[in-house]
Amino acid sequence: xxxxxxxxxxxxxxxxxxxxPGHVRMYTCGPTVYNIAHxxxxxxxxxxxxxxxxxxxxxxxxxxxxxxTDVDDKTIHGSREAGVSLADFTAPFKxxxxxxxxxxxxxxxxYYPAATDHIPEMIELISRxxxxxxxxxxxxxxxxxxxxSWPSYGKLARLDRAGMRSGVRIxxxxxxxxxxxxxxxxxxxxxxxxxxxxxxxxxxxxxxxHIECSAMSQKYLGASFDIHTGGVDNIFPHHExxxxxxxxxxxxxxxxxxxxxxxxxxxxxxMSKSRGNFYTLRDVLAKGxxxxxxxxxxxxxxYRAALNFTMASLDxxxxxxxxxxxxxxxxxxxxxDVAAGDLPVWAQQAAQRFEAAMDDDLNxxxxxxxxxxxxxxxxxxxxxxxxTDAEAAALLALxxxxxxxxxxxxxxxxxxxxxxxxxxxxxxxxxxxxxWAQSDALRAAMAAQGWLVKDTPKGQVVSPA
RNA sequence: GGCGCGGUAGCCAAGUGGUAAGGCGAGGGUCUGCAAAAUCCUUAUACAUCGGUUCGAUCCCGAUCCGCGCCUCCA
Numbered sequence: 001x002x003x004x005x006x007x008x009x010x011x012x013x014x015x016x017x018x019x020x021p022g023h024v025r026m027y028t029c030g031p032t033v034y035n036i037a038h039x040x041x042x043x044x045x046x047x048x049x050x051x052x053x054x055x056x057x058x059x060x061x062x063x064x065x066x067x068x069t070d071v072d073d074k075t076i077h078g079s080r081e082a083g084v085s086l087a088d089f090t091a092p093f094k095x096x097x098x099x100x101x102x103x104x105x106x107x108x109x110x111y112y113p114a115a116t117d118h119i120p121e122m123i124e125l126i127s128r129x130x131x132x133x134x135x136x137x138x139x140x141x142x143x144x145x146x147x148x149s150w151p152s153y154g155k156l157a158r159l160d161r162a163g164m165r166s167g168v169r170i171x172x173x174x175x176x177x178x179x180x181x182x183x184x185x186x187x188x189x190x191x192x193x194x195x196x197x198x199x200x201x202x203x204x205x206x207x208x209x210h211i212e213c214s215a216m217s218q219k220y221l222g223a224s225f226d227i228h229t230g231g232v233d234n235i236f237p238h239h240e241x242x243x244x245x246x247x248x249x250x251x252x253x254x255x256x257x258x259x260x261x262x263x264x265x266x267x268x269x270x271m272s273k274s275r276g277n278f279y280t281l282r283d284v285l286a287k288g289x290x291x292x293x294x295x296x297x298x299x300x301x302x303y304r305a306a307l308n309f310t311m312a313s314l315d316x317x318x319x320x321x322x323x324x325x326x327x328x329x330x331x332x333x334x335x336x337d338v339a340a341g342d343l344p345v346w347a348q349q350a351a352q353r354f355e356a357a358m359d360d361d362l363n364x365x366x367x368x369x370x371x372x373x374x375x376x377x378x379x380x381x382x383x384x385x386x387x388t389d390a391e392a393a394a395l396l397a398l399x400x401x402x403x404x405x406x407x408x409x410x411x412x413x414x415x416x417x418x419x420x421x422x423x424x425x426x427x428x429x430x431x432x433x434x435x436w437a438q439s440d441a442l443r444a445a446m447a448a449q450g451w452l453v454k455d456t457p458k459g460q461v462v463s464p465a
Numbered sequence: 466g467g468c469g470c471g472g473u474a475g476c477c478a479a480g481u482g483g484u485a486a487g488g489c490g491a492g493g494g495u496c497u498g499c500a501a502a503a504u505c506c507u508u509a510u511a512c513a514u515c516g517g518u519u520c521g522a523u524c525c526c527g528a529u530c531c532g533c534g535c536c537u538c539c540a
């Protein structure tokens with residue numbers, strides 16, 4: 001079965017093939033490290049992780065690059081306001097970003113280049129654009145890309161260039177530019193930039209926003225690579241501008257597939273910093289939810305559909321995950337140390353349906369439906385004692401395989417503190433003596449400390465409440 | 466205004482030219498010292514509106530209404 005995915009460039013679902021056999025090169029636009037990313041941002045990173053994992057599931061080796069934008073208006077403004085250097089200002093946000101990635105079980109990319117480490121590469125690229133007549137320096141010293149020099153400008157966003165020009169000119173007071181839609185490659189130093197500046201052939205200044213992605217993708221992935229991703233809000237202008245810069249400089253297509261995920265919504269509106277309607281992952285964890293639950297919610301809706309974020313859906317995610325956990329634990333108990341045998345026929349069919357669903361533009365909802373069908377079938381078979389131990393082991397293996405793609409099925413092991421362990425042992429003794437009053441008291445004591453005790457045929461099970 | 470996306474049962478959410486997955490919720494059974502959890506079964510005459518094409522449309526076409534996004538920094 002082949003993997004098909006929606007390409008913004010062609011506005012259609014296309015069969016995915018890699019330029020280089022067996023190897024996918026993927027560039028994913030990363031965070032601007034001027035504050036803590038919110039979970040709307042993380043929807044994109046979780047989506048990209050799912051895409052990466054599915055490519056691997058299908059047998060490709062993946063080289064993924066995610067940039068860290070650590071120099072722009074916001075980072076400079078923030079550092080000056082805080083009275084610290086740019087590097088000192090962004091460092092804690094970089095650290096927090098990686099912590100959040102781990103909490104969401106996002107696989108690390110191969111490269112996380114920071115913009116400030118690649119200024120020479122950007123200058124080199126801008127120089128080539130200047131030489132090729134695609135860029136010019138304005139009176140204030142800034143360098144702009146000339147969209148009039150690049151006829152295919154607008155091909156990703158499908159812009160009407162004629163309409164765009166006449167519409168925007170009225171509102172523009174940037175007379176330095178030849179065309180108001182021209183965008184900055186290099187921004188001349190300004191008082192507001194403080195000590196943030198680099199020398200360049202065009203004087204001191206700093207790079208424009210888009211040039212970093214062009215320079216860094218080329219350095220780590222080559223002039224042409226397979227996949228470029230981001231949120232739909234990056235289609236224009238960011239990705240459009242990247243295409244113009246890179247393709248004008250290199251004369252070859254930047255990326256074959258442009259894949260964009262839809263927004264995370266809150267109360268029917270896009271979650272965003274500027275609207276103030278956002279939650280950080282930390283906010284949600286502080287409410288007692290886990291990174292795994294957040295990942296489940298973010299993953300369960302198709303990546304091209306807007307997803308309305310609510311605590312109620314996190315609760316639903318929690319219950320759904322518990323159902324998955326109960327099933328895998330039942331299978332583990334049944335399988336013991338038995339080697340995995342063949343899957344029951346219904347599970348073989350489920351495996352095919354799962355893969356077909358994911359192959360179809362990452363249809364996770366359909367894949368999860370298959371997974372829950374499998375759980376119901378499996379539970380019924382276990383109830384009826386119709387599942388062999390070897391089949392239970394095979395089902396576990398199937399779930400593990402599915403989880404290489406989903407990254408959400410495996411339950412993180414909770415470490416039980418010694419004092420709770422001691423209470424458990426006391427309670428077990430009380431129960432053996434049928435001292436129910438004592439048993440209930442101990443259960444209450446553990447509940448007070450945040451541990452939920454369940455009595456199962458195999459004994460007590462504790463979990464964090 | 467330009468470009469684009471969406472409106473499926475109480476909520477979330479797939480999907481298809483021949484009367485519609487799955488999850489949550491709800492009801493019932495089983496299990497259980499109790500509890501919690503789990504599990505099985507059941508559940509709702511759900512496809513925005515109006516036309517058109519068709520033997521037949523929720524799925525195709527057109528119009529309308531509503532919601533959302535991008536067009537400026539934005540995942």
